[in-house]
Amino acid sequence: MLNVGDLMTTELFTLQTTDSLKTARSLMQLARIRHIPIVDEQKRFIGLLTHRNILEATISRFAEVDNTVQDEIDSGIPVKEIMRTDVRTVSPELRLRDAAEILFRHKYGCLPVVENETLVGIVTEADFLKLTITLLDAVEET
Known part of the structure; x- marks a missing residue:
């Protein structure tokens, strides 16, 4: 049985x-990511900033800015003003199938992985797509 800890990304941009x-x-833009966990000095998870949050905080290009x-x-807007704090987190021990179902049912793009209040990883839709490709390749080889 695979757990979230088996798939999550642990080298995080926070x-x-x-x-x-x-x-x-x-x-x-530089890291080509859509989710940034927000942490305190002790790496405790506080919230999440998503690409959608940034788009919502951006002045429309139609405003000709x-x-x-x-x-x-x-530069004058701190992340705390636009980040989400009502974020569902999971533990690394959660079954991968259960994490996939949470993402699918709630239309989340990611799940921060937290252990003892500390951010230890993140699992995203892209991680599941990579896993799906790997499994499909394995099926085709048989």
Whole structure:
């Protein structure tokens, strides 16, 4: 039986509540990620910032605000103002099938993995897609 700990990503990009929206936007672009866990100094999980949160906090391109102005605005917005704190977390011992069902039923893009209040990983839709591809390849080989 596979558990979340078998699939989760453990090398994480995280931010703290005082980091700016500009920093978050840059991190998502550079790392090509859509979810950033927010932690405190002891790596305790506090919340989650998603690509959708960033889009909601962005001035519409129809407002004709150039990138320099948007960057200035983003620099003044701390992550704590737009992050989500009502986030479902799971333990590394949770069955992988149960985690997949949580993602599917609630339309979540990820589940932060927490053990003793400390962030230890994250499991995303992309992780499940990679697993599916691996399993499909294995089936085709037989």
